[in-house]
Amino acid sequence: MPLIMSFRRWWAAVFVAVLMLPALGHLLPDAPAPMRTVLAPEARWWEDAARRLDPYINNTFGFRGAVLAAHRSYVRFIGDSQSRLVLKGEHGALYLNSENAVEQSIGQVVRPEEVARFLAFAQRMNADMAARGGRFVVVVPPNGQTTNFELLPAYARQLKKFPTEYDLVAHGLKAEGIAFADVRPLLAEAKKTGPVHWLYDTHWNRRGALIAFNATMVAAGRPDLQISPDDALGPPEPTMKGDLARMGGITPARPDVDYPPKGPTLDPPGQSALPGVMQPVGMTDPFESYAYSTGHAGPRILVIGDSFTQGFWRAWLAHSASAYGWTHHRYCRFDMGAVERFKPDILIYAPTERAMQCKGEPFGSSDGGSQGQPDQAPQGRSGG
Template sequence: MPLLMAFRRWWAILFVAILALPTVGLVAPDLPAPMRTVLAPEQHWWQDAAKRLDPYINNVFGFRGAVLAAHRSYLRFIDETQGERVLQGTHGVLFIRDNDALEQSLGQVVRPHRVAGFVGLAKELDADMKAHGGRFVALIPPNAHTADFEELPAYARGQKKTPTEYDLVAARMKADNIPFVDLRPLIAEAKKDGRVYFRYDTHWNERGALLAFNAAMEAVGRPDLAVSPQEALGTAEVKPGGDLLRLGGLDQREPPDIRYPWKPAFAPRDDLAPLPGIIVGKENPLFVSRAVTTGHDGPRIMVIGDSFTNGFWHGLLAARSSAYVWTHHQLCNFDQGMIDRFKPDILIYAPTERFFPCAGKRGVAATVSGAPPKTPAPGGPLPDATAPH
């Protein structure tokens, strides 16, 4: 009598094939997956395999990307949260996990077509300003993951790849001769004298904001508009809270964050006269555009940015311009007619690293944590508008 009857042999083959899938998955092509948090088994793993080996197995099983993608789809289907939005680094420093910011800063997510979209828009804005006798510069405030790379968890630092999207942008802008400020080396140098980014917030602090403003003025050929830290920044003081503490449901931590209050001459002002006819149409309620006149001499400056310049730069712009406009980049979908209506002498395009890729009509909409692409409606909320940016 045969070991297996003929009609059961196919079932045996199928059963063995299913058992072999995890092994095949170790070498077969897979979908992109979140980075591994454990890169190797602990020493002497055989002495306590459940504790020392299981974390490694959970990071290297076959078809890991496909399995995790299916899990994300299931969580979306049942409308359940998809995990933590806050990553804790060394010394208690916190980082945002939204928008693949960590993977982007580590070169794990690289999207050349989105880099091309940014460069194309910058080239268009530069040409427009040159045609009208103005000056243009683009800059990208780095993710905290990029600026404070050494404070990421060790497993993350061990997975850094090059080039990153920031590397590609910097190289393309230089090759195409488009004015661009790479803020990374400037921030690295400034960190020798103290923090440039907050510990528990996604943003840079006032030192970082001032550094970027001065770099932009230098790049457009107006170093006379730069502001020294001694002129602008007050005595350091404790900054309670932080958006990452809120997102993580965490209590206030020690040591606290430190901020540098703007001195009165460079503090944001609410008494500036609005410029009519510049802002038209429905505004995004989270990032309302501002067009004002300052009442003194200076160039007309327009900034297209996000939360890294909104608030941080308003006092600087008021002190150094005769009139200024600030508006949100809307993932490259801002109202370009505002440039023609305002006629700036200086135009600065400054989207944060994790939000520089174009979306909607200008490019492929960003996929956030596995969610389907979102295209902003005119005047409507930005993708992931509740996230700090």
Template sequence: MPLLMKFRRYWAIFVVAVLCLPTIGLFAPDLPAPLRSVAAPEARWWTNAAARLDPYINNVFGFRGAVLAAHAQYGRWIGSGESRVLKGEDGALFLKEDQALEQSLGQVLRPDAIAAAADVAERLDKMMQARGGRFLVMSPPNSQTVNFELLPAYARALKHAPTEYDLFVGDLKARGVPVLDLRPLMAQAKTDGPVYRRIDTHWNERGALLAFNAAMDALGRPDLKAAPVDALGDAVVRDEGDLVRMAGLTKPEKPDIGYKIKGPMASQPGLTPLTGVIAPVSPRDPFVPQVFETGHPGPRIMVIGDSFTQGYWKGLLASRSSAYAWIHHRRCRFDFADVERFKPDLLIYAPTERGIPCLPSKDGPKATGGR
């Protein structure tokens, strides 16, 4: 009588194959995965394997990327914020999406996507040169970049160069495209007070103002800067932030510091909407374009940015221009015809660090001109 009946042999082969999957996964192609928080087993792990070896195994199992991606999708489905937020030192929170952490640490490099972003910036520069205007590229750094010291220790140990920010700035300088590296500015400004949120993905009002003033200097219009004493009020304690909501917390471990705004940074009266200039989007879109005449003299200013400039710069743009436009960069998929129709004197291309790469999108191909 055979050891295994014929129909059971197939089941045996199937079971053995399943048991081999974790080993095969160590060598087979896998999906991108979050950074490993444990790089090697602890010394003398065999004396207490449950405590000293298990953390390492949990970081190196086969098909780790696929398993964690599935876990993240499940977490989003049930509304859990655990897979979206990284807890750092001293109560700081960081966004885990868009590979922002890996990007800031130099753990992910997408040179083709960065070169494509530089192509977009170069095209905008040539458009502005043709009309006698001024152009600038500036990228608000990730909070992981600015508040690097608040990342978990294992993440800080993985930092190396170059980063995608380095590649982008270097490429633009090589092409002769005007670019402002905001990282040194933010690092210096931190010595006098916070410039980025601790429990939110964005900079605070002070960081936003310093970046705006630096952009005006770089554009050759220092007369458009707003003095901090005129634009910022008292510091205020805040315990709300987008990362707090994503993490499902009712209250952060440590509150945040922001600033009241006033004068040129506050909402400005007398704005008149300009219609028929910017391609419309759905009113449910979180990034509805802003196009206004202000009723006072000044240059026409346009910003192609994201949430770092959408609200933080609204008052500054209105108080410093005769007309201003703000549109989202759409990961390089904005409509170049919007620029041609608005005819700005000053144009700023300002994707956040994690929004720099021109990555494939289910929304369709990149926009080119009015097509």
């Protein structure tokens, strides 16, 4: 009597093929997947394989991308959400774990076509401002994952690759002769004497924001508009606030550091709103545009940015400019009519690193940017 009856041999072949699929998955193309958080099994994994080996297997099994994509689709289908928006790093640091911010900062996600679209957009804006006799400047507030890279989990630091999207943008803008304030080395140097980015918040602190503001004025050809930190910032003080701590329901283990405003950081008197420049936004939109005349000499400065500049830079703009304004970038689809109505001498485009991508056609519409969804502003932190 044969070991396997003839009519069951095909089923045996199918069974063996199924068992071989995970092994074949290491050799065949796979769908994109989240980055691996465990790169190697722990030492002496055979002594406690369930604890020491399973995490490695869970990060390296065949067709991992396809399986995880199917799982995400199933979770969306049943209306559940298992997303973890907050990533815990070293020494209690917190990071936004969405919009590919982690992967973007460590070079695991690089989208050359998106970088090319951003550079093409910047070229058009630069040409437009040159035709108006003004100056166009780009500054990109780095992700917290970029500024506080050393506090990322060890597996993320080990996965760092070059170039990142930020590197490609910086190189491309320089090659095109577009004014660009690369604040990364400045923030890295400043960190030697004090924090420049909150540990429990997606944003830079006031010290980091001021460093970037001054660098942007230099890139705009107006170093005289820089503001001294000694004049603008008070001594560091502890704070337990942070949008990431709030989002994750996490109580920080130790205080963060804030720098209270003083002097030029406080709104100077004598400002008056410029009517008809900025169109209103919806009641639920946290990014309300503004435009003001200050009543004193200076260039007209318009910032197209997000929550990294909306509130942080407002008083410094009022101190430096004869008129200043701010509106959200809408991922390159801002209201171009605001630029035409404001007539800036200096136009600053300032999307945070994770929001550099141009979504859809630039200059989305003249309706105040109603198309597209902006990034969400953390309440009570940088909404202006």
